[in-house]
Amino acid sequence: xxxxxxxxxxxxxxxxxxxxxxxxxxxxxxxxxxxxxxxxxxxxxxxxxxxxxxxxxxxxxxxxxxxxxxxxxxxxxxxxxxxxxxxxxxxxxxxxxxxxxxxxxxxxxxxxxxxxxxxxxxxxxxxxxxxxxxxxxxxxxxxxxxxxxxxxxxxxxxxxxxxxxxxxxxxxxxxxxxxxxxxxxxxxxxxxxxxxxxxxxxxxxxxxxxxxxxxxxxxxxxxxxxxxxxxxxxxxxxxxxxxxxxxxxxxxxxxxxxxxxxxxxxxxxxxxxxxxxxxxxxxxxxxxxxxxxxxxxxxxxxxxxxxxxxxxxxxxxxxxxxxxxxxxxxxxxxxxxxxxxxxxxxxxxxxxxxxxxxxxxxxxxxxxxxxxxxxxxxxxxxxxxxxxxxxxxxxxxxxxxxxxxxxxxxxxxxxxxxxxxxxxxxxxxxxxxxxxxxxxxxxxxxxxxxxxxxxxxxxxxxxxxxxxxxxxxxxxxxxxxxxxxxxxxxxxxxxxxxxxxxxxxxxxxxxxxxxxxxxxxxxxxxxxxxxxxxxxxxxxxxxxxxxxxxxxxxxxxxxxxxxxxxxxxxxxxxxxxxxxxxxxxxxxxxxxxxxxxxxxxxxxxxxxxxxxxxxxxxxxxxxxxxxxxxxxxxxxxxxxxxxxxxxxxxxxxxxxxxxxxxxxxxxxxxxxxxxxxxxxxxxxxxxxxxxxxxxxxxxxxxx
Numbered sequence: 020x021x022x023x024x025x026x027x028x029x030x031x032x033x034x035x036x037x038x039x040x041x042x043x044x045x046x047x048x049x050x051x052x053x054x055x056x057x058x059x060x061x062x063x064x065x066x067x068x069x070x071x072x073x074x075x076x077x078x079x080x081x082x083x084x085x086x087x088x089x090x091x092x093x094x095x096x097x098x099x100x101x102x103x104x105x106x107x108x109x110x111x112x113x114x115x116x117x118x119x120x121x122x123x124x125x126x127x128x129x130x131x132x133x134x135x136x137x138x139x140x141x142x143x144x145x146x147x148x149x150x151x152x153x154x155x156x157x158x159x160x161x162x163x164x165x166x167x168x169x170x171x172x173x174x175x176x177x178x179x180x181x182x183x184x185x186x187x188x189x190x191x192x193x194x195x196x197x198x199x200x201x202x203x204x205x206x207x208x209x210x211x212x213x214x215x216x217x218x219x220x221x222x223x224x225x226x227x228x229x230x231x232x233x234x235x236x237x238x239x240x241x242x243x244x245x246x247x248x249x250x251x252x253x254x255x256x257x258x259x260x261x262x263x264x265x266x267x268x269x270x271x272x273x274x275x276x277x278x279x280x281x282x283x284x285x286x287x288x289x290x291x292x293x294x295x296x297x298x299x300x301x302x303x304x305x306x307x308x309x310x311x312x313x314x315x316x317x318x319x320x321x322x323x324x325x326x327x328x329x330x331x332x333x334x335x336x337x338x339x340x341x342x343x344x345x346x347x348x349x350x351x352x353x354x355x356x357x358x359x360x361x362x363x364x365x366x367x368x369x370x371x372x373x374x375x376x377x378x379x380x381x382x383x384x385x386x387x388x389x390x391x392x393x394x395x396x397x398x399x400x401x402x403x404x405x406x407x408x409x410x411x412x413x414x415x416x417x418x419x420x421x422x423x424x425x426x427x428x429x430x431x432x433x434x435x436x437x438x439x440x441x442x443x444x445x446x447x448x449x450x451x452x453x454x455x456x457x458x459x460x461x462x463x464x465x466x467x468x469x470x471x472x473x474x475x476x477x478x479x480x481x482x483x484x485x486x487x488x489x490x491x492x493x494x495x496x497x498x499x500x501x502x503x504x505x506x507x508x509x510x511x512x513x514x515x516x517x518x519x520x521x522x523x524x525x526x527x528x529x530x531x532x533x534x535x536x537x538x539x540x541x542x543x544x545x546x547x548x549x550x551x552x553x554x555x556x557x558x559x560x561x562x563x564x565x566x567x568x569x570x571x572x573x574x575x576x577x578x579x580x581x582x583x584x585x586x587x588x589x590x591x592x593x594x595x596x597x598x599x600x601x602x603x604x605x606x607x608x609x610x611x612x613x614x615x616x617x618x619x620x621x622x623x624x625x626x627x628x629x630x631x632x633x634x635x636x637x638x639x640x641x642x643x644x645x646x647x648x649x650x651x652x653x654x655x656x657x658x659x660x661x662x663x664x665x666x667x668x669x670x671x672x673x674x675x676x677x678x679x680x681x682x683x684x685x686x687x688x689x690x691x692x693x694x695x696x697x698x699x700x701x702x703x704x705x706x707x708x709x710x711x712x713x714x715x716x717x718x719x720x721x722x
């Protein structure tokens with residue numbers, strides 16, 4: 020096995036607001052990160068050599084379980100239906116869908132005559148053919164023109180999330196690139212099908228400009244430019260198709276929207292409501308008025324109001340449709356001609372409510388099934404004048420089912436049940452929901468998944484997953500990948516910690532800014548309580564989190580290493596203090612509203628210095644650690660996990676391995692192909708099983 024890398028440690032020290040912070044591995048941050056992001060081949064040679072040495076060491080640690088890695092990859096692939104398709108969505112004369120062919124990495128984007136599913140299929144784009152010869156290929160957004168003659172798509176060719184825009188002529192199959200290389204990936208068609216309106220990224224990878232471009236790429240014009248680096252832009256179209264929406268927002272609770280006539284994209288954008296710190300809103304249009312989902316007036320868990328189109332800038336003209344109800348968070352809304360549909364979340368469980376615009380009567384659609392914990396999703400679709408709603412349901416044990424719900428009768432019609440080709444019996448598993456008391460008395464939900472014949476008990480390893488940032492709730496959904504762990508006797512648990520909106524918007528506010536440490540303490544409380552309840556033995560928990568959840572992993576590893584056998588931090592945000600002081604990085608200014616601004620706020624500076632995972636590594640017996648990263652990642656730059664791993668390895672006294680796996684050809688989401696990404700999943704699972712003592716455990720159930 021290769022020796023663990025020992026990168027040079029330097030005497031770099033940063034000082035700010037009385038904080039003196041050593042940064043011994045600062046050299047791993049390449050000076051030309053913007054160039055390297057677009058072209059990873061330009062990464063400094065010494066840094067590349069170090070990352071390759073880290074990968075070699077990780078491969079050496081996992082060498083004893085190479086056979087397990089191979090089996091895991093086979094298992095994971097065996098749970099994917101190779102010949103698969105989404106349920107078509109009708110739009111006028113056609114129904115659009117995507118499908119996968121056997122042994123193919125990427126989807127085929129298709130359509131057929133509406134009402135004739137499976138007959139006279141037309142392939143609009145074969146992404147497998149388009150990906151040939153590309154080291155990385157991932158389609159972002161796709162959209163057919165209103166007249167159904169053209170098909171546009173955005174594509175990322177490096178993993179850096181810089182997209183190109185391409186259009187295919189569906190009459191002759193011809194395709195041309197519009198010459199755009201800096202698109203965020205989102206776009207919409209003008210109603211006449213002559214132009215695309217898209218969001219562009221600047222050199223700091225921030226979406227701050229909206230352009231319209233002719234469908235042949237011959238002309239382009241700026242529609243709107245955002246001067247505030249903390250505000251990110253995106254474009255969409257109202258369900259009524261009357262307006263193109265230019266939505267701007269920070270990463271917290273301040274928003275601003277402008278409307279452009281979709282029939283005249285060259286018209287001046289009209290401001291809906293000027294930004295006001297703490298005022299958030301989403302906008303839709305219905306019958307000549309605007310419908311806003313907003314937190315205005317102290318509606319912490321949001322309300323829905325109607326506003327006159329000509330005076331929406333004045334909240335005094337807003338009329339309440341759905342009032343604010345504390346603890347019931349309105350997550351999303353979809354408009355139909357006759358119905359307003361909303362997705363709500365209460366006590367970490369979702370529900371769908373339909374309101375009749377004509378009568379104001381409301382109907383709650385009961386979930387088509389009801390596990391102890393489950394996930395629901397609603398899809399906008401194309402049909403505005405329709406009483407049908409596309410709904411998805413799943414639970415940790417139940418594969419996803421896709422339904423069409425009748426918004427008048429409430430009846431669900433099953434359209435598709437997710438298949439697990441290698442076999443899956445939901446009745447062989449139990450989903451259990453508990454609550455645990457946090458340090459301040461808050462009740463933290465924890466969802467557990469386990470085999471009926473392998474219940475939680477001392478001596479049985481457990482994986483505890485957490486996230487807890489940006490107000491993102493942790494859905495109790497189905498993932499076939501988990502069963503390589505569960506079917507070897509591991510308990511899978513999810514802690515719905517503060518920082519998400521699992522129990523309302525207040526749950527989020529209690530886990531951000533000055534209250535960020537609640538996220539870490541909630542996770543630790545969940546682990547402590549599971550030990551106290553006899554569900555697992557102390558030191559037999561593997562902790563897992565991704566991205567901002569990786570920050571959680573770094574924090575709990577510093578705070579309570581005794582609780583965990585191993586910590587797996589995927590693309591982890593662990594260099595918090597340094598990153599939030601670097602205003603040139605893509606996400607830094609927008610995220611000051613999430614974490615605080617250590618450049619200007621001394622208290623925020625000291626607070627982050629107190630929990631930033633990289634900066635709080637100290638000599639102690641750390642659990643085994645695996646961190647992952649992506650060389651072209653614009654969200655969590657590669658040097659964050661690289662620096663953290665180097666510092667933990669230099670300080671741990673446990674003798675347990677501290678590993679880094681750096682994907683040298685992808686970004687934040689890893690490889691793009693549906694099978695290619697299984698390599699990294701298998702690597703992570705093999706490490707978990709190895710450290711949990713289950714590497715030799717037989718796979719129970721279907722092979």
